[in-house]
Amino acid sequence: MPGTPPPPQTTPFTVRAPASSANLGPGFDSLGLSVPLYTTLRVTPQATTQVVPLGPELDGTPADESNYVYRAMQLAATRAGRPLPPARIEIETDVPLARGLGSSAAALVAGIVAGNELLGRPLDDLAVLDVAAREEGHPDNVAPALFGGIVVATLDKLGTHYVRLDPPAHLGVTVLIPDFELSTSKARAVLPKEYSRADAVHALSHAALLAAALAQGRLDLLRHAMQDYIHQIWRAPLVPGLSDILEEAWKHGALGAALSGAGPTVLCFHDTREPTAPLHAYLHGVMKRNGLEGRVMDFPIDTAGTLVDRDA
Numbered sequence: 366m367p368g369t370p371p372p373p374q375t376t377p378f379t380v381r382a383p384a385s386s387a388n389l390g391p392g393f394d395s396l397g398l399s400v401p402l403y404t405t406l407r408v409t410p411q412a413t414t415q416v417v418p419l420g421p422e423l424d425g426t427p428a429d430e431s432n433y434v435y436r437a438m439q440l441a442a443t444r445a446g447r448p449l450p451p452a453r454i455e456i457e458t459d460v461p462l463a464r465g466l467g468s469s470a471a472a473l474v475a476g477i478v479a480g481n482e483l484l485g486r487p488l489d490d491l492a493v494l495d496v497a498a499r500e501e502g503h504p505d506n507v508a509p510a511l512f513g514g515i516v517v518a519t520l521d522k523l524g525t526h527y528v529r530l531d532p533p534a535h536l537g538v539t540v541l542i543p544d545f546e547l548s549t550s551k552a553r554a555v556l557p558k559e560y561s562r563a564d565a566v567h568a569l570s571h572a573a574l575l576a577a578a579l580a581q582g583r584l585d586l587l588r589h590a591m592q593d594y595i596h597q598i599w600r601a602p603l604v605p606g607l608s609d610i611l612e613e614a615w616k617h618g619a620l621g622a623a624l625s626g627a628g629p630t631v632l633c634f635h636d637t638r639e640p641t642a643p644l645h646a647y648l649h650g651v652m653k654r655n656g657l658e659g660r661v662m663d664f665p666i667d668t669a670g671t672l673v674d675r676d677a
């Protein structure tokens with residue numbers, strides 16, 4: 366019936382949102398892809414609200430309504446103009462926090478989707494994306510976290526607009542995840558407030574080429590298209606070894622390399638038909654030279670985005 370709000374969800378459900386790697390070099394605040402590491406919420410409608418972070422990764426995150434996931438659920442209620450029904454919310458994640466793999470975006474998107482689900486789904490996907498992008502201030506993590514795949518997105522006063530691309534065939538991701546944390550706010554604070562026209566033209570032309578190359582599966586163009594002078598040079602002092610990897614990773618099998626989000630994770634693309642052992646050996650060598658501990662992992666690009674399981 367028009368005008369009747371949907372009934373709230375009364376049975377338990379699960380929401381799973383993936384990690385993401387934003388920017389991909391020149392696509393600052395506008396381009397990202399989805400990585401198969403997940404934040405999972407188990408939501409059980411009940412008479413009172415309980416927020417329960419689980420597992421070592423979430424040690425120290427608040428177990429009350431100040432938790433980022435719960436605040437995200439409230440954002441869905443605010444956009445829908447309705448109070449959030451009470452529930453028990455269990456939160457787990459295998460996305461490492463503050464490493465440039467979009468843990469905050471996964472928490473935010475999972476929370477908004479869970480809040481929307483609890484309310485009986487009054488918001489459509491575009492409204493969920495818009496709420497998430499406005500909260501984060503940029504759409505390049507939240508769009509792939511919501512839709513999966515590779516996403517090009519813009520956020521301005523007219524709204525949030527996006528195009529989702531299926532990953533090209535044979536494109537895989539290798540990530541070097543250092544053991545130290547770098548908050549996105551700290552890594553944004555080092556960026557200049559203004560850029561020259563030459564830098565702007567360089568950025569928009571390379572971001573446009575990168576989006577087109579990813580859309581057409583032109584893996585041969587990635588290395589050139591991923592050049593960036595908007596954020597990586599400013600952040601390099603915060604990430605030992607980054608400059609070397611950007612310059613040299615192609616010699617060890619990478620199709621292209623970039624700082625993942627605001628760092629400190631570094632992302633390389635690889636061809637899934639080729640062995641990645643030489644790239645792993647090179648990345649471990651960079652860590653060793655720079656006195657860093659960390660992990661090197663291969664992933665496919667997640668294509669599912671955020672999933673709701675109502676039968677869980």
Ligand SMILES: Nc1ncnc2c1ncn2[C@@H]1O[C@H](COP(=O)(O)OP(=O)(O)O)[C@@H](O)[C@H]1O
Binds near residue numbers: 434457458464626627
């Ligand atoms: N599942 C979660 N539950 C609660 N807070 C979270 C969760 N995931 C991330 N956060 C918050 O987000 C912060 C990390 O966000 P940020 O600095 O943007 O790095 P990134 O998004 O790259 O991991 C964490 O320190 C924590 O405050």
Ligand SMILES: N[C@@H](CCOP(=O)(O)O)C(=O)O
Binds near residue numbers: 388468469506596626
């Ligand atoms: N475009 C943003 C992306 C931040 O990603 P995160 O995963 O580090 O939160 C930026 O580069 O600041």
